[in-house]
Amino acid sequence: MTGTTIDHLVAVIVFLGVILLFISLFNQTIQTAIIYQRHRYLATKCSDLLDDILLNPGYPTDWGKLNLTPTSFGLQDPEFTEYRLSPFSLMRLQSLTGTPFTYPRTGATYSNISMGFGNFLFVPYTEAINYSMASQLLGTNNTYGFQLTITPTITVSINETHAANPLTLTIRVAGTGFPLSNALVSYCFLNVTEKGPQKNPSYSSLFNTTYTDNEGLAVATIPNVDADNAYAFIAYAHMSGLVGTGYHERVTGYKEYVLPLIDSFEEKQVLLVHSYNVHDFSPPESSVFFNATFVLLTEDFTLREMPMENSIGKLDKVVYGQGTKEQYATLTIPTYNPGILIVAYESNNKSGVVLMPWGISSMAFPVSFGNDLSGREWVATDMRQVMVNNIAYQAKLALWSLEGYQVTS
Amino acid sequence: MMRTVEVLLVIVIITGAFIISSFYAVLPQPRRVSPINLRRLALTTLQTLDTDHDLSLTAFKPSDDSSWANLEIALSACLPPNIVYNLTVYDVLSSYATLYSVYKSMSNVQNLGVGSDASSYLVASSNVTFQFTPEKIGGGVTLYILNCSDANGWWITGYTAQKFAEDLNTLLSPYFQNTIMVQDTTQLAKILNGIPLKNESLQNAVVINTFGEAVPIPGNYCLGGDHQSEGYEPHYDPVPPMTFNYTRYCYTLGKITRQFNWTWASVVGYPFYYVSNTQVFANDQNTYGIYGMQKVYQGGLNAFLQGMDNQNYAYNSQLPTVNTTSIIAHLSTTTQYYCNYYGIYPTLYQTSTRALNGSILYTTYHLNVTTYIFDPVGNQIAGAVYRNITKASGGFLALGLTRTPDIRLTALGLLCDYKPNLQPSDPTASGTSKLVILQLGQVGGV
Numbered sequence: 095m096t097g098t099t100i101d102h103l104v105a106v107i108v109f110l111g112v113i114l115l116f117i118s119l120f121n122q123t124i125q126t127a128i129i130y131q132r133h134r135y136l137a138t139k140c141s142d143l144l145d146d147i148l149l150n151p152g153y154p155t156d157w158g159k160l161n162l163t164p165t166s167f168g169l170q171d172p173e174f175t176e177y178r179l180s181p182f183s184l185m186r187l188q189s190l191t192g193t194p195f196t197y198p199r200t201g202a203t204y205s206n207i208s209m210g211f212g213n214f215l216f217v218p219y220t221e222a223i224n225y226s227m228a229s230q231l232l233g234t235n236n237t238y239g240f241q242l243t244i245t246p247t248i249t250v251s252i253n254e255t256h257a258a259n260p261l262t263l264t265i266r267v268a269g270t271g272f273p274l275s276n277a278l279v280s281y282c283f284l285n286v287t288e289k290g291p292q293k294n295p296s297y298s299s300l301f302n303t304t305y306t307d308n309e310g311l312a313v314a315t316i317p318n319v320d321a322d323n324a325y326a327f328i329a330y331a332h333m334s335g336l337v338g339t340g341y342h343e344r345v346t347g348y349k350e351y352v353l354p355l356i357d358s359f360e361e362k363q364v365l366l367v368h369s370y371n372v373h374d375f376s377p378p379e380s381s382v383f384f385n386a387t388f389v390l391l392t393e394d395f396t397l398r399e400m401p402m403e404n405s406i407g408k409l410d411k412v413v414y415g416q417g418t419k420e421q422y423a424t425l426t427i428p429t430y431n432p433g434i435l436i437v438a439y440e441s442n443n444k445s446g447v448v449l450m451p452w453g454i455s456s457m458a459f460p461v462s463f464g465n466d467l468s469g470r471e472w473v474a475t476d477m478r479q480v481m482v483n484n485i486a487y488q489a490k491l492a493l494w495s496l497e498g499y500q501v502t503s
Numbered sequence: 504m505m506r507t508v509e510v511l512l513v514i515v516i517i518t519g520a521f522i523i524s525s526f527y528a529v530l531p532q533p534r535r536v537s538p539i540n541l542r543r544l545a546l547t548t549l550q551t552l553d554t555d556h557d558l559s560l561t562a563f564k565p566s567d568d569s570s571w572a573n574l575e576i577a578l579s580a581c582l583p584p585n586i587v588y589n590l591t592v593y594d595v596l597s598s599y600a601t602l603y604s605v606y607k608s609m610s611n612v613q614n615l616g617v618g619s620d621a622s623s624y625l626v627a628s629s630n631v632t633f634q635f636t637p638e639k640i641g642g643g644v645t646l647y648i649l650n651c652s653d654a655n656g657w658w659i660t661g662y663t664a665q666k667f668a669e670d671l672n673t674l675l676s677p678y679f680q681n682t683i684m685v686q687d688t689t690q691l692a693k694i695l696n697g698i699p700l701k702n703e704s705l706q707n708a709v710v711i712n713t714f715g716e717a718v719p720i721p722g723n724y725c726l727g728g729d730h731q732s733e734g735y736e737p738h739y740d741p742v743p744p745m746t747f748n749y750t751r752y753c754y755t756l757g758k759i760t761r762q763f764n765w766t767w768a769s770v771v772g773y774p775f776y777y778v779s780n781t782q783v784f785a786n787d788q789n790t791y792g793i794y795g796m797q798k799v800y801q802g803g804l805n806a807f808l809q810g811m812d813n814q815n816y817a818y819n820s821q822l823p824t825v826n827t828t829s830i831i832a833h834l835s836t837t838t839q840y841y842c843n844y845y846g847i848y849p850t851l852y853q854t855s856t857r858a859l860n861g862s863i864l865y866t867t868y869h870l871n872v873t874t875y876i877f878d879p880v881g882n883q884i885a886g887a888v889y890r891n892i893t894k895a896s897g898g899f900l901a902l903g904l905t906r907t908p909d910i911r912l913t914a915l916g917l918l919c920d921y922k923p924n925l926q927p928s929d930p931t932a933s934g935t936s937k938l939v940i941l942q943l944g945q946v947g948g949v
Contacts, residue, residue: 105506112514119521123528130536137537145543177547247551247581269580276573334561334570334577335554474537479547479581486551486581 132495133472139238140474140493146232147242148177148478148489158182159430161221161360167231177480179489181432181453182359184244184482185215187463188222197355199371199422204355209459212326212343212448216355225464240493241464247479247486248274248338250331250458261319265304265312267331267338270488273310277333278303282389282397283316286324286438288445294383294406295440297447301396306331322346326436326447328389328397328457336486339458345446352384352439354450355422362427364435364450366407371422382441383407386425390433391456391483400428432456432483455482470494538945541620544586545941549624552577559626562592562937566607575609578941585947587612593938595625603938615944624939631935635925637677645708646679647694648672651687654719654779655795658772658906667713667770667910674847674914678923679709688780692721692730695759709917710760711768715908717777717789717796718803720752725783738818740800749778750818753803757810757897766888766898767807768917771908773825773857774901775803801825808868811897824863825903829856832877832885832904841919849911853877855885857903864889870899874920876912886912888920 150168157164158180171180185207192206195216204216229235249268256262265281267274283300306312312331319325327342345351353372357363368382386405389397407423427435432453439446451457467473477490552558552574561570574590582588589610593603650668659667668684676682681703685691690700699705712718724734726748734752739745753775760767769775778784781795788794799806802820809816832855834842842848855877861884864870869892876886886902900916902908 101506105510108507109510109513112510112517116517116521120524123525126530127528130530133536140537141540141543176550269577269582271582271584271586272576272579274580275576334557334573335552336577336581337554472537476540476543477583478543479551481551481554484554486554488581 133474136472136493136495137474137476140491141476143232143234143238143240143493144476144478144489144491147491148179148480151180152183152231156180158184158186159359161358163223163227164231167223167228171483177478177489179244179480179482179487181455181483182430184454184461185217185356185451186221186223186359187228187242187461188217188219188224190225190241190462190464190466194219195372197367197372199367200365202355207454207459207461209457211348212345212446213341213457213459214354214448214450215454215459216353218356221356221359228463237495237497238493239465239467239470239496240491241462241467243463243490243492244461244480244482244487245490246338246458246460247488248331248336248458250279250329250338250340252327252329252340252342254342254344255313258319258321258323259317261316261325263314263316263327263342265306265314265329265331265340267306267310267312267340269336273306273308274331274333274336274338275306275308275310277306277310277312277331277336279306279312279314279329279331280394280396281314281327281329283314284326284328284436284438284447285316285319286326286440286445286447288440288443291443292381292383293440294385295438295445296385297387297436297438299399324438324445324447326449328434328449330391337484339456339485341449341457343447343449345444347439347441347444347446350380350382350439350441350444351446352382352437352448354425354435354437354448357424362430364425364427366423366425366437368422380442382439384423384437384439386435386437388427388429388433388435388452390429390431393484397434400433402426402428427452453483455485455487458485458487464492467492467494538618541586541943541945542622545588545620545622545943546624548578548581548943549622549939549941551581553624553626556629558624558939560629562606562626562939563628563630571607571609578609579611582943585945587615587944587946589615589942591940591942593940595934595936595938606937612944612946615942619942619944621940621942624941625936626939627936628934635927638924638926639680640678640709640921640923641707643680643704645681645683645703645705646675647708647710648682648684649691649710649712649714649719650684651691651714651719653687653781654714655717655781655793656714656779657717657777657789657791657793657796658715658908659713659770660907662907664713664715667908670910671711671713671914674911675917678918678921688719688721691719692723695721695724695755696730697763705763707764709766709768711770711913712774713770713910714779715770715906716772716774717779718753718756718775720749720778720780720783722780722783724752724755725749725780736818738802740802740818740820742820743800745798745800747798747800747802747818747820749797750799750802750806751816752778753799754806754810754816757807757812759810760807760899761811761813761895761897764896764898766900766917766920768900768913769902770910770913771902771904771906773801773804773903775799775807776801778803808864808870808899811899812868812870812891813895822863822867824860824867826858826860826883827856828858828883829854829905830858830880830883830885831855832858832880835875835878837874838876838915838919841915841922844925845915845918847911847915847918849909849915853885853909853912854905855883855903856905858883858885859887859901859903860884865892869893873898874916876902876916876919886916888916
C-alpha cells in the first residue's frame with residue numbers, strides 16, 4: 095500500500111515537473127514566432143509609411159513654399175509624380191541632428207541644418223515642421239516612432255591641394271557603393287575681392303567642366319588666385335541620371351561674418367545677421383560689409399546669376415549688450431527655383447564667403463528628421479532612391495513600435 | 504511503480520512531440536524577418552537612372568557601346584555596398600511565340616541567392632513617337648466650316664471667322680473623313696442646293712458657323728436672286744418697330760439641316776441674329792457699325808427651329824427661346840471627362856448671356872438634349888447639342904456664351920456628342936520599346 099502511494103506521489107511530481115518544463119519550452123517557441131510576426135508586420139508598415147511620405151505631397155500641396163502648417167504630411171514634389179521630393183518641403187523639416195539656437199534680436203529659435211562653417215541653413219522653428227506634428231499628421235502618434243533620413247546618393251568632396259597660383263582643387267566623386275568614374279563635373283568658382291576698409295567686397299566668377307578618372311577623381315586648376323584670397327567653389331557631378339553636388343570655401347575672417355537666416359518661405363525672405371549678434375562674443379566688434387548674389391541651378395547643371403534687390407549692404411558694428419544700429423539686413427530671393435544664396439563679406443581686412451541653399455537639393459544637404467532610435471528593441475528600416483530637383487538622394491526610414499511588450503531594449 | 508513507468512512514457516511522448524514540432528516550426532532567417540523592400544528599391548533605382556532619359560537612350564545603343572559601361576558604373580554607385588544586382592534588357596518582339604529576348608545583361612555577382620526581388624521598367628526609343636489615331640466620325644461624315652470671305656461676323660470681337668475656321672480645322676479635321684472650308688457664299692449656296700464641293704457626302708454632315716451671331720447668306724437667296732423665295736420675306740415687327748427681311752432664310756437653313764441630317768453648330772451668342780453678305784448688304788450695318796449684314800432679330804432662331812422641326816414657317820420674334828439673363832455655367836461632368844480624353848482644356852466655367860430655354864425647345868420644337876456641354880441652370884442651357892425627340896433628322900449645337908468665344912468649346916461639344924475613339928499606338932510593337940529588369944539581392948549577414 096505504501097509502495098503504491100509512493101509510486102503515485104513520485105509519478106505526480108515527475109509529471110507536473112515535466113509538464114511545467116515543456117510548457118516553458120513550447121512557450122518560448124510560440125513567443126519567438128509571435129515576435130517574428132510582429133517584426134515582420136513592422137517591416138511592412140515601414141515600407142508602407144515610407145511610400146506614404148514619399149508619394150504624397152501633403153496638403154496644401156505646396157506647403158513647402160508657404161508659411162502655414164500642413165494638414166496632411168507628405169514630401170512629394172507636387173509638380174511631379176513618382177519618387178520626386180519637394181526641395182522646399184524638405185527644408186521645412188526640423189533637423190534632428192543640428193544644435194538649434196536663438197537669435198536674440200528677433201527672439202526666434204532656429205533649426206540648424208548647416209553643414210559646417212560657411213554652408214549654412216537655419217530655419218525658424220515657427221516655420222519648421224517638428225516630429226510631433228508630422229507624427230500626428232501621419233497617424234503614427236503614440237503607436238510608432240520613426241526617423242527619416244534623406245542623404246545624397248553621390249558625394250562630391252573637394253580638397254585644396256595647392257593654395258595659390260594656380261589654385262588646385264581635387265574633386266572626389268563617389269556613390270554609396272562605388273566611385274563615379276568618367277562623370278562630367280561642372281563647377282563654378284567665385285573669387286572674393288576685397289575693396290579696402292569700410293567697403294563692400296566684390297566677386298568674380300568662373301565656370302568650367304572636367305571629367306573624373308577611374309578612381310572618381312577630377313582636378314580643377316584655377317589661375318590667378320592668391321593664398322589669402324577668399325573663394326567659394328561649387329561643383330556638380332553627373333552621369334547616367336545620377337547627379338551630386340559639392341562645395342568648398344576658403345575664408346580669412348572666421349569671427350566677424352554673415353549668417354543667413356530664413357525668415358519667411360512664403361515671402362522668400364532671408365535675414366542677414368552679424369555673427370556677433372548670434373554668438374554674443376565679446377568685446378564689441380566691427381561692422382561687416384556684404385555683397386550677396388543668388389545663383390540659379392539650370393537644367394544643364396550650370397549656375398546662372400539672378401539679380402536681387404538690396405544685395406549690397408552693411409551690418410553695423412555690434413555694441414556689446416546693445417546690439418547693432420541696424421540689426422539685420424533683409425533679402426528677398428527672387429524665385430522659387432532652387433539655387434544658392436552666396437554672400438561675400440568683409441570686415442577688418444578679413445573676408446570670406448558663406449553659402450545657403452534655397453531648396454535643399456541645390457547644395458545636396460542631407461536631412462535627418464524624426465526621433466532618436468537608440469534604445470529601441472527592434473527597428474525596421476527601408477529605403478528608396480528619390481530625386482530632389484534632379485539631385486539623386488536615398489531616403490531611409492527607420493520605424494519602431496511604441497506599443498506592446500518589450501518595445502525598448 | 505506502474506505509474507512512474509506511465510509518466511516516463513508520457514515524458515517520452517511529450518519529448519517526441521516537442522522535437523517534431525520544433526523540427527517543423529522552422530524560424531526564418533533574421534534577414535527575412537525585416538527585409539528591405541528590394542522590389543521598390545529596384546524600381547526607384549531604375550527611375551533614378553532614367554531621370555534624364557539616360558537609361559532609355561542606353562538601352563537602344565549597340566551592346567558594345569561605351570554608355571553601357573557608364574550605366575554599370577552609375578548602377579554600382581547608387582546601390583548600397585551590400586546590395587548585388589542583375590540588370591537585363593530585353594527586346595520586345597512582335598512574335599507571339601517569343602515576346603521578349605535578352606539584349607544585354609550585366610551583373611556584379613554570379614548568384615543573387617533566394618532572397619532577391621526584381622522590378623521591370625519599360626523604356627521607349629527616342630526615335631518613336633507614340634500617338635493616338637482618331638477614329639473617323641460616322642465612317643464618312645463631312646465637316647463644313649463656314650469660312651466665307653464675303654461675310655462678316657458678330658460677337659467674335661478680336662477674332663475673324665477665318666481665324667476660327669483655321670483653329671477648328673486643326674482641332675477637328677483628324678476626326679472627320681472630309682473637312683471642307685466653305686470659302687464664300689457661292690460655295691455655301693451650292694451645298695444648300697445639295698451640290699457637293701469635292702465629291703463629299705452631304706448627308707449627316709456637320710456645319711460650323713464661325714460667324715458668331717451672324718450667318719452668311721448667298722446672294723441668290725437675297726432680294727432679286729433665283730432663290731429669293733427661300734431667303735427673302737419682309738416682315739414688319741412692331742417690337743421693335745422694324746422690318747426684318749431675311750428671317751425666312753433661317754427657316755430654309757433649318758429645313759436643309761433636317762433634309763440632310765446636318766448638325767448645325769453656332770459658336771457663340773444669339774444664333775441667327777443677323778445675316779451677312781458683304782456684297783449684297785454693302786450699305787447695311789448691324790446698328791453697331793459692322794457693314795455687310797442685316798438684322799434678323801429673335802425671329803431668326805425660331806424660324807430655324809421651325810424648319811428643323813418640319814413646321815410651317817411663321818414669323819415669331821416673341822417666343823423667348825433665348826434667355827438673356829447672365830448666368831455662370833459650369834462644364835458638365837461628361838464634358839470634363841472628355842476634356843481629358845481628347846486633351847482639350849477650356850476654362851471650367853464660363854459666363855452665359857444667351858442661354859437657350861430648354862422647356863421651349865422641348866415643347867415647341869421637339870428637341871431633346873443629347874449632350875450637355877454645360878450643366879443647365881434651371882431651364883437655361885448655356886451649351887448643348889439638341890436632336891429631335893422623334894429621331895427625325897437634324898441636330899443643333901448652340902453655345903449661348905457671352906463674347907468672345909472659346910472655339911475649343913465648339914470642338915469639345917461635337918466630340919462629346921459623337922464620341923470618336925482614340926486608338927493609341929501600341930507601345931509593345933517590335934523595336935519601339937525595351938523591357939529593363941533590375942533584380943536585386945542582399946549579401947552579408949545571415
